[in-house]
Amino acid sequence: MDETSIVWAPGRVNLIGEHTDYTGGYVLPMAIDLGITITFTESDGRLDLTSSIESERFICDLPVSDPRSLLPSWGRYPAGVAAVLGSTTGLAGRVDSTLPAGAGLSSSAALEVATALALGCEGTPAEIARICRAAETSATGVPCGIMDQLASAGGVDGHALLIDCRSESVTAIELPSEVRIVVIHSGQTRTLVGSEYAERRAQCEMAESLIGALRDAAPDAWRGIEDPMVARRARHVLSENHRVIDFVAAISAGDLVAAGRLMVESHRSLRDDFEVSTDRLDGLVARLLTTPGVHGARLTGAGFGGCVVALAEPNALDEGWDVRPSAGARRVR
Ligand code: GLA
8 A cells, every 4th residue: 555645735925915914914825836745654753855956855853852953954944843743753755846945935834834734733724824833933033924824724726815914814815817927036036034024023013112003003103103214114014904905805896907006006115115125126026017918016025035926917928937826735645
């Protein structure tokens, strides 16, 4: 009897709602049809994994106590999941990825969620996402929000996910079948993501200590913050939460022009107020917006390099990855 098992977890692209998850705001990601497969058998007492995109094999003994000290570094993500789950029964197998690494399509979240399923985790998507978010933080030290892991665990075919990051509730939003979602790499690998990300998060906490929860604050509450930089960070989050809700209304009404306009506003806010864009990302968005049939484009993910997501008519673009809104992680066999 073949005892090999297979799990699959998708990457994600975020349509709108950037840097809002860790203050309990709204995001609208979708799981995509690119992702990570782990083909494995159970193995006593250790993780033993090879990867189609990494040259070095990863082996570590269970239980794991400090994933951040392990090498090669890609293995810290599965090790982080094993650490959070307290696993002692391990895996031997192969990781195959169709996701570009370092592009901002959440290859690390997909690896975490796939590992959680492989290690026998059977919770709801929100429960799996919480475990995997804790794993990410224990693997990298980055205090990320819930979006990436929840999108990978809870994706719905043909739909984006409106996530209320305070309650962690998910509403599936149907995407018009004629619209194309295209992800284009800026050619710039993300850098400084860890330190700059933690700094932005700290600045949002500073804003919240002055005006209360950003999720509940009035749209112009940022005016009450004296420090101009902290005020700009707050203005981004306040306006972005509204754009997510407006985007859902626009896309549900089939108004792609309005949806595209909101994406462009989101990009500008990330560029000017949150300061997580780069010249390369700005140049790519500007070029896409001059292309006929492109309704909108914006950086997607944490920023500092990586990818842009565009909303386009069929045949408008012949570059990048054409991604489809897809179902979330699952055990295949
Ligand atoms: C990264 C984090 C997410 C989210 C985005 C920015 O992808 O992992 O939690 O904060 O950045 O929206």
